[in-house]
Amino acid sequence: MRALLVLAAASLAATLACSGDDPSRGKADGAACGSGGECQSALCFQHVCASSTPPSASCTPPGTPTVVLGAAIVATEPPPGACVTAVRDPVPAAEWLNLGDWPVGKLLSFSVPAGTTGFTILSQAIPGTAVPAIEYGGFLLPNSVVPTDLKAPDGSLFYSDTDPYPRSGRYDDVTGVLAYYGVWSPISGEFTVPNTSAALDLDLTQGELPPGSWTFTVNDFARECLSVTGCNGGSMSGTYRVEVLAQPRPFTSTGTLDLEVYLATDAGGAVPSPLPSAADAVANPQFTRWVNNLGAYLAKAGICLGTVTVHDLPPWAKLRYAPGGIVDVSGAGPAPGCDDLSQLFTLGIAQKRAVHLFLADELVDGTTGSGLTVLGVDGSIPGPSGAPGTVSGGAVVGVFDLLGAVATPGACSAAGAPDVSSCGTDVLSLVAAHETGHWLGLYHTTEATGTHFDSLSDTETCACLSCAPLPLRGRCAELNSAVTPTFVLNGYCSGQRPRCGGGRNLMFWLFDDRYAAGEISRQQGDVVRRNPAVY
Amino acid sequence: MLPHLSVAPLVAFVLAAAPPAPADVRAEVAALLGVIDRPASPESFRRFGPDGEAALAEIALSKDFAPRRARALEMLAALRSPRAEEVHRAVAESADAPRTARRTAVLGLGRLVPPARAAAALRPFLERDRDPRVRAAAAEALAGAGPEGACGAVRAQAAKEDAEGLARFRRALAACDRPPARGSPAR
Numbered sequence: 001m002r003a004l005l006v007l008a009a010a011s012l013a014a015t016l017a018c019s020g021d022d023p024s025r026g027k028a029d030g031a032a033c034g035s036g037g038e039c040q041s042a043l044c045f046q047h048v049c050a051s052s053t054p055p056s057a058s059c060t061p062p063g064t065p066t067v068v069l070g071a072a073i074v075a076t077e078p079p080p081g082a083c084v085t086a087v088r089d090p091v092p093a094a095e096w097l098n099l100g101d102w103p104v105g106k107l108l109s110f111s112v113p114a115g116t117t118g119f120t121i122l123s124q125a126i127p128g129t130a131v132p133a134i135e136y137g138g139f140l141l142p143n144s145v146v147p148t149d150l151k152a153p154d155g156s157l158f159y160s161d162t163d164p165y166p167r168s169g170r171y172d173d174v175t176g177v178l179a180y181y182g183v184w185s186p187i188s189g190e191f192t193v194p195n196t197s198a199a200l201d202l203d204l205t206q207g208e209l210p211p212g213s214w215t216f217t218v219n220d221f222a223r224e225c226l227s228v229t230g231c232n233g234g235s236m237s238g239t240y241r242v243e244v245l246a247q248p249r250p251f252t253s254t255g256t257l258d259l260e261v262y263l264a265t266d267a268g269g270a271v272p273s274p275l276p277s278a279a280d281a282v283a284n285p286q287f288t289r290w291v292n293n294l295g296a297y298l299a300k301a302g303i304c305l306g307t308v309t310v311h312d313l314p315p316w317a318k319l320r321y322a323p324g325g326i327v328d329v330s331g332a333g334p335a336p337g338c339d340d341l342s343q344l345f346t347l348g349i350a351q352k353r354a355v356h357l358f359l360a361d362e363l364v365d366g367t368t369g370s371g372l373t374v375l376g377v378d379g380s381i382p383g384p385s386g387a388p389g390t391v392s393g394g395a396v397v398g399v400f401d402l403l404g405a406v407a408t409p410g411a412c413s414a415a416g417a418p419d420v421s422s423c424g425t426d427v428l429s430l431v432a433a434h435e436t437g438h439w440l441g442l443y444h445t446t447e448a449t450g451t452h453f454d455s456l457s458d459t460e461t462c463a464c465l466s467c468a469p470l471p472l473r474g475r476c477a478e479l480n481s482a483v484t485p486t487f488v489l490n491g492y493c494s495g496q497r498p499r500c501g502g503g504r505n506l507m508f509w510l511f512d513d514r515y516a517a518g519e520i521s522r523q524q525g526d527v528v529r530r531n532p533a534v535y
Numbered sequence: 536m537l538p539h540l541s542v543a544p545l546v547a548f549v550l551a552a553a554p555p556a557p558a559d560v561r562a563e564v565a566a567l568l569g570v571i572d573r574p575a576s577p578e579s580f581r582r583f584g585p586d587g588e589a590a591l592a593e594i595a596l597s598k599d600f601a602p603r604r605a606r607a608l609e610m611l612a613a614l615r616s617p618r619a620e621e622v623h624r625a626v627a628e629s630a631d632a633p634r635t636a637r638r639t640a641v642l643g644l645g646r647l648v649p650p651a652r653a654a655a656a657l658r659p660f661l662e663r664d665r666d667p668r669v670r671a672a673a674a675e676a677l678a679g680a681g682p683e684g685a686c687g688a689v690r691a692q693a694a695k696e697d698a699e700g701l702a703r704f705r706r707a708l709a710a711c712d713r714p715p716a717r718g719s720p721a722r
Contacts, residue, residue, distance in 0.1 A: 077539030268699040269667035271634060324668045324703035362635055362666075365574045366706075373605045373639070384557040401633035424600050432572055448570070472582075484578040489566045511569040514562075 063304025115248030153212030266325030325361030460501025645676025
């Protein structure tokens with residue numbers, strides 16, 4: 001990375017030094033600052049140390065979510081075997097800048113107006129142009145679309161998809177890079193800035209991203225493959241419609257999020273789903289509890305859950321992609337984007353810049369025999385806010401008989417904070433909040449093996465070699481990737497050892513009701529509120 | 536649900552037949568069953584040995600929430616625990632188990648019961664269970680287990696289902712439509 005990154009990394013190091021061990025060393029609120037690292041609060045906002053950004057006038061969390069019955073989704077069934085990968089028009093169209101259809105390798109530019117605090121680059125493959133996959137190291141990888149060589153107006157490099165990540169000891173450290181893109185996104189991908197500590201600090205300190213003309217190169221894995229030794233299937237054939245959303249918008253500590261819910265549940269049979277139809281859902285008190293407690297979790301990020309609109313899907317779609325209310329989330333299909341889950345997501349076409357969340361009775365990973373249970377899945381990180389109906393345009397949560405299920409009588413009728421130990425509805429709220437967090441740009445604070453961490457410096461990490469019980473450390477992935485590794489559990493990561501945290505965070509990889517508190521850090525809140533779905 | 540079966544005593548019997556899992560093992564096993572965005576990994580449970588299998592059996596037979604019970608069953612089946620079949624049978628036949636757990640138990644029976652006994656174990660669920668998703672799970676398990684004549688039974692039941700029921704049988708019918716492996720009995 002270039003000078004900008006070096007500066008940002010230095011700022012981040014200062015942030016860690018000041019905020020982590022001895023906050024009294026930093027400047028008090030109200031003092032002038034050049035980065036968050038100078039402030040006791042670790043937040044430098046418009047060159048002044050502050051404890052938070054100003055609240056939005058739109059709401060005070062948690063707000064009061066409104067559940068409404070939405071229009072049933074109308075769509076024509078594609079022919080058998082057909083795969084829907086149509087380019088979708090973003091909404092509202094007038095706010096997006098359409099840069100046109102361009103092949104990979106094309107250098108494009110867009111203007112960031114003064115006062116812009118975040119932007120999004122949406123890339124959608126023109127059907128039939130991009131190869132579906134490449135082969136590298138003996139594995140087939142989906143041909144993901146991701147812009148590269150993103151440069152700020154001063155020419156400094158903001159993001160490269162091919163540069164190695166900085167290392168901190170044994171681990172990649174992506175908190176200091178200016179943008180991070182950690183998922184596969186074939187056919188359709190949304191790249192949103194800011195989503196790292198370094199970018200947030202730059203953005204918050206200035207009160208805006210650098211205004212002016214930014215540039216980037218249209219890119220996918222197949223293009224990158226051409227210059228990687230041992231990679232097969234490289235191609236320059238991919239052509240993408242590229243659109244950008246970059247509008248002036250103030251930094252605020254609160255914001256409102258709307259939710260579009262689609263029911264992929266089984267309405268028939270002698271034992272119907274607890275949510276057989278949108279009308280039933282809207283009238284179901286446990287569905288209302290689910291919404292309210294989803295709102296309670298999102299409120300920890302400063303978000304007010306606004307309007308929750310519930311839609312029925314076409315009967316043919318449920319039979320085709322969710323037979324019996326069961327969705328195979330493995331991604332297995334004739335080509336990337338053509339699996340049941342991706343095709344189900346193409347029906348999330350409510351014309352709203354929102355999170356599009358599907359509910360099914362059960363989710364299974366069908367690649368393993370009869371399938372293994374999965375609680376929730378996101379189509380991409382972040383989700384394509386503002387581009388409804390793409391193959392990655394949804395998150396899905398399994399209901400699994402949890403709605404209204406109680407471990408303690410009366411647990412799901414009690415008021416107060418969510419009770420994930422005793423009320424199944426509240427477990428569903430937490431899983432939905434976790435998937436919503438992914439949609440809005442959050443990664444797991446610590447991944448299963450305790451060797452990969454998110455891009456935010458104020459979320460606690462939980463490294464296997466430091467946090468797993470001593471007898472299990474010999475199997476940590478840091479030491480030996482050939483054995484079944486030790487996984488880090490919430491209990492190893494809840495503060496019993498120094499620098500072993502995150503087990504109570506909403507975005508921990510594992511749900512354990514003894515620890516799950518749905519915690520969200522300030523920077524996590526800053527990222528999700530920059531997502532275009534939040535207003 | 537199979538209406539003629541009284542199951543609570545069966546669950547109690549299965550639970551009483553083995554020593555309880557140590558509390559710390561049970562807690563860690565329960566935690567590992569809470570993975571959110573992907574399936575649980577059977578390999579991650581092997582390190583617990585028989586205590587882990589006891590914990591999985593307890594969770595599967597408990598009143599815990601449905602997805603954790605379902606995953607406990609999946610892990611018991613994947614680990615080929617000696618108690619897996621009896622635990623699966625108890626949950627499958629349980630009148631008060633959540634549908635998700637019963638469906639998973641029926642699917643798991645297809646992996647655990649030898650082909651010679653698969654038809655006897657699964658056809659009652661295929662033909663008489665009142666929950667269409669359990670019938671579909673039995674069809675899938677039977678088609679996968681591959682005893683002779685299994686696909687005939689699956690197709691016969693599919694013909695009795697309505698359009699939605701037929702969709703639920705999709706995976707089973709697809710398995711039956713695949714050519715059998717060389718040397719395997721006609722399904």
